[in-house]
Amino acid sequence: MLPQIALHDPVFRAYFWIVLISLVIGGGVLGFLRFVLKNETASMFKTYWSWILIAGIGFIVVFLGRIPTIVGVTFLAIYAFKEFARASGLHRDSWMTNAVYAAIVTVGIASLVSDPRGGEQGTGWYGFFVAVPAFAIALILLIPILRNRARGELQRISLAIIGFVYIGWMFGHLGFMANSRNAYGFICYIIFAAGLTDVAAFTFGKIFGRHALRREISPNKTWEGALGALGVAMVLPWVLRFSFPFFGAWQLILTGLIVGIGGQLGDLSISVIKRDIGTKDMAATIPGHGGILDRIDSLVYAAPLFMHMTGYYYPLR
């Protein structure tokens, strides 16, 4: 992954046009709703402008190459964890939050460096990357012992561990995929598919939504929206097969399931956390989307599953 390679890479260029066309179509539909059907679309437009910004920044970072992508994912993970810590109150314990920040940076470093025992340059240190949670949990458990404190510590330990493993490490897989030979295909596909599935769930839910999916967790999600999104996610790998030309039918089906079901489960998982804490969004960082964490929730769940599924069938490099 380098800028000069990205310019000539057919997959990267294809995604550039696909995303551009999708945004134009989305804008056209919104414009039709607003100016022809006179619907109330102000909040949807806010979301739409933010999508354009997200797509722009995402493309620039992936275009710049492997290191900016991994660094970008690390920063995103740090910020997403910060939102989680602020919403859950872990923010007030600077020892725990700093330990998790350090662990997230370690995930980034493990993705950047190569295996010191003769790994090829620019391939990441897979063994350490997979082992980081063990060390991170050891560090987190060490903190109350060092501070000689027990009261309320189980809650802090739990919040720190879920914060690191789920938001820091699992999302960090997106960065590690930049080490793959097929990085453009994997990264562009997973981000685009997760985004499109979200939009599909929203759209199908809006048009056909009747039956609440999980009333106690997220009252606005419906079975109709979820099944519509799953349908889109199952078809998408076949349509965008050029992203991973070596995938067989079985891998394409698994990819569809991971994004279609996993992505929505990620969304619901964050909703469970928000519901218990009692906030609507994790933060208000992106207008029309909520916090960073509200935006990347489906990627957090789907990216690691996708990477390890691929890693099972093919060498990750």
Added chain:
Amino acid sequence: MKKWPYDSVRDVDQAPVDRLRQFPREPDMLVSALRSLGALIIRGLLHVYNHFEIIGQQNLRTNRSLVIVANHCSHIDTLCLLAALPLRKLHSAFPAAASDYFFQSVPRLWTAAILVNAMPFARQGGIRQSLSLCRELLGHPGTILIIFPEGTRSVTGEVGEFKSGIGALVAGRDIAVVPCFINGSFQAWPKGKRFPRPRKIRLTVGTPRNYRDRGTDKIDICAIAAELRDTVIELGPANGSH
């Protein structure tokens, strides 16, 4: 199993810019880091560009809460007073800044909230609330309030009348008040000029005073304000202390 209590920050549903408008602000590592970095740069610049000199810095060495009171003719004044404090005190030092001037436009808001750690102070209306916020802050040990009792920057370089609010804040309370005189900031960066000029600035820190046994009625309050003004002026160059 009982529900865990989650101690969420108060501004969880606010956009990043609106979080800066809030006061007291929730501590934020990124903001603190930027503030410390900015303070280091400002200290360096003051020394190189303005030959900044501090006399009586030992008067600021305390872990108790302080009110620093000084004359005001330039934005540089705040930076000078902050530069006289130890770096670790930076995040509990709050210069009172006019909320109508510093907390509206976004660039000023960034400077006030991130760099200076300013406390929004209502100049019109709401003065009572602002003063009670000051008292609440001073209740936490180690808080430093920086107040310019003239209420605005002097356009002549002379020290204007002190508003009686400063008297109301400290009368009858066990709060240390440190008078300071800043000399040269008017020449360095007067009101209305775009950029500061390389003129020497000297900060004189007086000995702490206490108004614990004074009454809180109008006459006493005005008397304290006038006394403080005299003390500040006495620290100045006209009285031959340099």
